[in-house]
Amino acid sequence: MTGKLYGLGLGPGDPELLTLKAHRILTSCTVVAYPAPDTGPSFARQIAAPYLTAAQLEVPIIVPMRVERFPAQDIYTKAAETLSHHLDAGSDVAVLCEGDPFFYGSFMYLFERLADRYPTEVVPGVSSMMAAAAGLGRPLAARNDVLTVLPGPLSDDELAARIEASGAVAIIKLGRHFSRIRALIESLGLTAQAGYAERVSLAEQKLTPLAEVAEDTAPYFSMILIYKGDERWHPALAKTLGSGA
Incomplete structure (x- = not known):
């Protein structure tokens, strides 16, 4: 055998x-x-x-x-x-x-x-996407929201089209694409609805609204969560729910 x-x-x-x-x-x-x-x-x-x-x-x-x-x-x-x-x-x-x-x-x-x-x-294992939502204190999606997972290396045009078609978005594999993607999110008027998670669940994790990220680059193990639906979830919750994680 x-x-x-x-x-x-x-x-x-x-x-x-x-x-x-x-x-x-x-x-x-x-x-x-x-x-x-x-x-x-x-x-x-x-x-x-x-x-x-x-x-x-x-x-x-x-x-x-x-x-x-x-x-x-x-x-x-x-x-x-x-x-x-x-x-x-x-x-x-x-x-x-x-x-x-x-x-x-x-x-x-x-x-x-x-x-x-x-x-x-x-x-199966706990994905970083679920861990990031838990750390940021904001659900990924609710009711009939369409959740879309997007790899960072996609082109701006494809990212924009898929973001606009979705109620909730997780953008993964940021790395060297971070600055470009952040600028795209800003151009779509969604910065205030975006949360940033880095090295989630580890001692050095970072959880913050995207607007407060000062760096122009991000590690591979990072992601951006965007929520466009009707629920009152805001990435500012990361300051309170993520501070002691």
Whole structure:
């Protein structure tokens, strides 16, 4: 019999936001794999670190963090081959994923290569979008509001069209696109309805109305939430509800 493959959602960063199920599986698997940059530590491993033991075999999946494109498919193909050896040997393998495995998660690329050959289970995790809304003290959407999730690298024209068509918006993957996106939101007259969340659930998190962000850049782990609906939710709540988080 082969081992079982697990895709574990770890949540946005706080180790206490792991689900009980993810914790149980994480601590029982003999092999633990996770994405890691070619420079610096793995964020996924940092989240899971309190629960790892010396008896577990760790398998970093090195993914270069570059602006230019790299052969990602080759990386995941090689990683799948490595993990298949452990699965064939009967070892259960837990693949760690920040947030949720199927919400912009890297595990989906391993899933498509391995799930038809090995028993596989995906364990959902708390996404940073939900954690950001909780930290800002403002629901994402209500009633019949249409919530749209937009990656920051989209063009201004596409972002504007989708923002205008939605009652609530989450813009993720800000990074180097932050200044451009903030200017776009200002041009749409929505700055007062936008909240900013950075490194949510971590000790260094930042929660504030977008209008009060002084910097011109933002880290990759940041997002903007916009609410255009009829409910009286305002990002100024971040000052009171987010100050002690």
